[in-house]
Each structure stands twice: as structure tokens, then as C-alpha cells.
Amino acid sequence: MHDIRWIRDNPEAFDAALAARGREPLAASLLALDDARKAAVSTLQAAQERRNAASREIGQAMGQKDMARADALKAEVAALKDRMAEAEVTEKAASADLIAALEVIPNLPLADVPVGPDETANVERHRFGTPRVIDGAKEHFELGEALGQMDFEVAAKLSGARFVLLKKHLARMERALAQFMLDLHTDTHGYTEINPPVLVKDAAPYGTGQLPKAAEDMFVTREGLWLTPTAEVTLTNMVAQEIVAEDVLPLRLTAATQCFRSEAGAAGRDTRGMLRQHQFLKVELVSITAPEQSLDEHERMLACAEEVLKRLDLHYRVVTLCTGDMGFSARKTYDIEVWLPGQKAYREISSCSVCGDFQARRMNARYRPKATDNKQPAPQFVHTLNGSGTAVGRALIAVMETYQQDGGAIAVPAVLQPYMGGLTRIEKA
Template sequence: MHDIRWIRDNPQAFDQGLAARGREPLSSALIALDDARKAAVGTLQACQERRNAASKEIGQAMGAKDMARADSLKAEVAALKDRMAEAEIAEKKANADLTAALEVLPNLPLAEVPLGPDESANVEHHRFGAPRQVTNAREHFELGEALGQMDFEVAAKLSGSRFVVLKKHLARMERALSQFMLDLHTDTHGYTEVNPPVLVKSDAVYGTSQLPKAAEDMFRTEQGLWLTPTAEVTLTNLVAQEIVAEEVLPLRLTAGTQCFRSEAGAAGRDTRGMLRQHQFLKVELVSITAPEQSNDEHERMLACAEEVLKRLDLHYRVVTLCTGDMGFSARKTYDIEVWLPGQKAFREISSCSTCGDFQARRMNARYRPKAVDGKAGSPQFVHTLNGSGTAVGRALIAVMETYQQDGGGIAVPAVLQPYMGGLQMIEKA
């Protein structure tokens, strides 16, 4: 959510930021809505002040036995009450109109974010490793089905399209990947593990900006709860409506959860295999920081996500997303794209975004600065960051395709073997 006071002070910068996002200038329209809100507030305050003054004058008139003036003032007070009721309605409508206009606008990009309309304008940052030479590389679903450990037909009978049933060693490898990532992030990177709910109220998904813009991409129960599309929702909302001490920042949180997306905007894309599913496992990273920490924390988060792929010895590249390809809440995003030999292409496996105070304003999440000379500072909005650390299903795909053997088996990366009882090779029984 944007700060209307900042927009009033910086209308040109705001419109330039919207233009970079492919949006029309809106500062004038938003300021007009704010003017209407201020006018309604001013009318209400003026009516309240006059009502209070008139009430005192009624007492004075009654004391002076001036009943005609007292009756006139009583009629004025009654009329003021009606005007106040109208002003309250006008204020609520003006507030609602301004909020509705602001809540659908994306975050503004940082100055260093490359300009562009779509992914074609993303800028490669760096690469790690080189593609493994795999003879006659097959895609993950071909490998998994041939092993008898990846079943899309049974999943379709159970749940429909975009689901999978993993069995035996592939099921264990997915679990191993999640455990490995969580252990790495908690033991080495200093994140605190959280096991949050996957059903949340509307306020939570509004706070991290999935509502209202992405309602069609989520699943909702008949009871009105939303299935979380990412643990970013729950982890970030742990500080919603809170004021935390600056001394505890940055807060670094991680969770491995099932995530749920309707993929409403992905019709016809990645229909084979488990690249794009309605239900998938992901390890999420979230940081809550003071403003001056957030840029450094963004680089640190990226490095933490990269370390997962480095230890798995997977070839990948990091790209900076352009203004037209960034998510709604982000002001800057790095994507990590892992190489899939079966597809002969890089595919996203992690997005690490810094959001500034955009989400914090929606959640009213603040921190209290450290006291200076014994004087405590007033609460300020925190900055929020989130990243995949990483998408477990896509990591499984990358491991399968990268470590596939000529005979159809899949070698188990050394770092995962302790999580798989020492198993070194997945082969067909």
C-alpha cells in the first residue's frame, strides 16, 4: 500500500514509478480523492466544534431566561447532528474510495531495476557451474514414470489435473530435499523455523497483497478461509498489527509447507509433469528488517537460496527481473533459474524480493527505534522481504534431470544421501 502523504509530496516521482510498471499516471486522481476525504473530515470537525459551542450557549441562554435564543440554538444543534451524520458517511466513503484506489496499485521499482515490459527484458546477473553432459536427456516425468515412482494418472483420478502421486524413493527424495533446505537455513543461515497454518483469514492474504489482485489464483474454502499460495503469507503476517523492538531486527523466518495455487492464469502452460501444480511443497524465507537493513538483507537472502543449489551442484543463473516482470509487492526481485537438461532450458526455482514498507503498511507492522539519549523514537513501518529457499518440487525435477543415468536410474546427490538412509542410486525395482 502506498502512502498518500508521500504521493502528495512526490507526485512526479510516483507517476514515473507507475509508468515503469506500465501504468497510467494517477497522482492527480489520488490527490483529488484525498482532498475529498480531507474536506469530509474538515466538515465533520467544524460541525463538532460548532455543536460543542452551541451546547454551551444553550446553557448560557437558559441561565439568562432567554428561551427564544435557547430554542433557536437547540434547533441549530439538531441540524448540526444531521450534518455530522452526513459528513461521517461522506468521510467513510472517501476513505473507502481512496483505499480501493491505492490497494490495486503495485509497488514502485527501485531506480536500479531494469525497465522492460516482460521477461525478455530481464538482466542476467551471474551463473554457477556448467550444464552436465547428459546423453539423450529425458524430462522428469519420463524418468519418474519409467521408474514407477511418479504417477499422474492416479493423481488425476484422485484430484484432477495438475497433481502428482510420488512413491517410494522419489517421495523420500522430495522429503529429503525439504529437510536438507530447512536444516541449511536454520543451522547455517540463522533462520528460525516456523510451522504455520496453511489456512488463513482474508486479512492475512490482504496484508501480503495477494488480495484483492490475485483472488482468482487462490483456493478458498466454503468457510471463507484461504489456502496459502506461499508461506510468505503466514510468516510475514506474524508481525501484523505489532510493534517490535528494533533490537530484535532483522527477524529471519523459514517454513516448509504445502502451497496451493489455482494457476488460473497458466492455462495451457506446463501441462505435463510437475512444474506447475495446484499443490506443491516449498521452503520459504522471510525477513523483517529496519529500512536501512533491507538492501543488504536482500543480497543475503539471495545468497542463502543460492547455497541450496550450490550444495546440490546444480547449474543455475540469477537474473534481475525488469519492471514489467516483477511481482505486485516487489520493488526489486532476483530470480534463480535452474538448468533442466530434459527441457534444455533454465526454469525459475526461486524468487527473492524486497518489498520495502509496501506490505507493512497494509498489515500495520511497525518497529520502535532504539532510544537515543534516553528518548524513545516513534514507531516506524518495517521492511519485508521474501524468497523461495527453494521450491522443493522444482528442486526434485532439477535433481532428477541433472543426475539421470543412461540406464534410467537417478544418482542421489551426496548432500541428500544422509537423508535417504545412505541410498546412492534410485533404480527401478
């Protein structure tokens, strides 16, 4: 959510940032809505002040036995009450119009974000390792089905398209990947593990920016609870409506959860295999920081996500997303794209974003700065960050395709072997 006061002070900068996002200028229309809200507030305040003054004058008139004046003032007070009720309705409607306009406007990009319309304008930042050359490399679904441990037909019978049923060692490897990632992030990177619910009320996805813009890409129950598309929703909202002490920042949280997305805009894309599923496992990283910490924390979060792939010895590259490819709530985003030998292509496995105070304003999440010179500063909005640490299903795909052996077996990466009971190789029974 944007600060209308900042927009009023910086209308040209606001519109220029929206233009970088490919959006039309909106400052003038937003300020007109705010002017209407302010006018309604002024009308209400003037009516309240006059009502209070008239009420005092009634007492004076009664004391002076001037009943005619007292009756006239009483009639005026009654009329003012009606006018105040109308002004309250007008003010609420004007405020609602302003919020409705603000809540669908994306975050503004940082100055160093490349400008462009789509992924073709993303800028590569760096790479790790080199692509593995595998003659006749197969894709993950070919390998998994040949092993008899990846079943899309049974999943379709149970749930429909874009679901998968993993069996035996591949099921265990997915679990092993999640455990490995959580252990790395908690033991080495200092994140606190959380096991959150995956059903949330409207306020949670609204706070992180999925609602109202991305409602069509989410699942909702009959009771009106939303299935979380990412643990970002729950972890970030842990500080919603709170004022935290500055000395507890940064808060670093991680969770492995099932995630649910309708993939409404992905018709015809990645229909084979488990790259784009309605339900998938992901390890999420979330940081809550003071404003001056957030950019450094963004670099740190990226390094934490990269370490997962380094320890798995998977080749990847990091790209900075352009303005047209960033998510709604992001100010700047790094994508980690892992190399898939079967596809002979890079595919996103992690997305790390810094959001500034954009989500915090929607959630009313603040921190109390430390007192200076015996003065307690007013609470300020926190900054929020989120990233995949990483997408577990896509990590499974990358491991399968990268570590495939002649005959269709899958070698188990060394870091996963302790989580696999010492198993070094997955083969068909």
C-alpha cells in the first residue's frame, strides 16, 4: 500500500516509477480522491465544532430564560446531527474509494532495477558452476515414471491435472530435500523454524498483496478461508497489527509448507511433469527488518538460498528481474534459475524480494525505534522480505535431471544421503 502523503509530496516521482512498471500515471486521480476525502473530513469537523458550540449556547440561553433562542439552537443541533451523519457516510465512501484505488497499485521499483516489459529484459547477475552435459538426458517425468516412483495417472484420478503422486525413494528424497533446507537455514543461517497453518483469513493474503489482485490464482474454501500460495503469507503476517521492539530485528523466519495455486494464467504451460503444480512443497524465507537493514538483508537472503544449490552442486544463475517481471509487492527481486539438463534450460527455483514498507502498511506492522536523548520516537513501519529457500519440488526435478545415470538410475547427492538412510542411488526395483 502506498502512502498518499508521499504521493502528494512526490507526484512526478510516483508517476515516473509507475511508468517504469508499464503503468499509466495515477498521481492526479489519487490526489483527487484524497481531496474528496479531505473535503468530507472538513465538513464533518466543521459540523462537529458548530454542534458543540451550539450545545453550549443552548445552556446559556436557558440560563437567560431565552426559550425562543434555546429552541432555535436545539433545532440547529438536530439539523447538524443529520448533516454529520451524512458527512460520515460521505467520508467513509471517499476513504473506501481511495483505499480501493491504492490497494491495486504495485510497489514502486528501486532505482537500480532494470526497466523492461517482461522477462526478456531481466539482467543476469552471476552464475555458479557449469551446465552438466549428459548425452541423451531425460526429463524428470521420464526418469520418475521409468523408475515407477512418479505417478501422474493416479494423481489425476484422485485430484485432476497438475498433481503428482511420488512413491518410495522419490517421496523420501522430496522429504529429505525439505529437511536438508530447513536444517541449513536454521542451524547455519539463523532462521527460526515455524510450522504455520495453510488456511488463512482474508486479512493475511491482503496484507502481503495477494488480495485482491491475485484472487483468481488462489483456492478458497466454502468457509471463506484461503489456501496459502506460499508461506510468505503466514510468516510475514505474524507481525501484522503489531509493534515490535527494534532490538529484536531482524526477525528471520523459515517454514516448509504445502503451497496451493490455481495457475489461472498458465493454461498450456508446463503441462507435462511437476514443474507447475496446483499443490507443491516449498521452503520459505521471510525477514522483518528496520528500514536501514533491508537492502543488506536482501543480499544475505539471496546468499542463503544460493547455498542450498551450492551444497547440492547444482548449476544455476542469478538474474535481477526487470520492472515488468517483478511481483506485485516487490521493490527489487532476484531470481535463482537452476539448470535442468533434461530440458536444456534454466528454470526458476527461488525468487528473493525486498518489499520495503509496502506490505507493512497493508498489515499495519511497525517497530518501536530505540529511545535517543530520553525521547521515544514514534513507531515506524517495518520492512519485509521474502524468498524461496527453495522450491522443494523443483529442487527434486533438478537433482533427478542433474544426477541421472546410464540406465535411468538417480545418484543421491552427498548432502542428502544422511537424510536418505545412507542410500546412494535410486534404481528401479
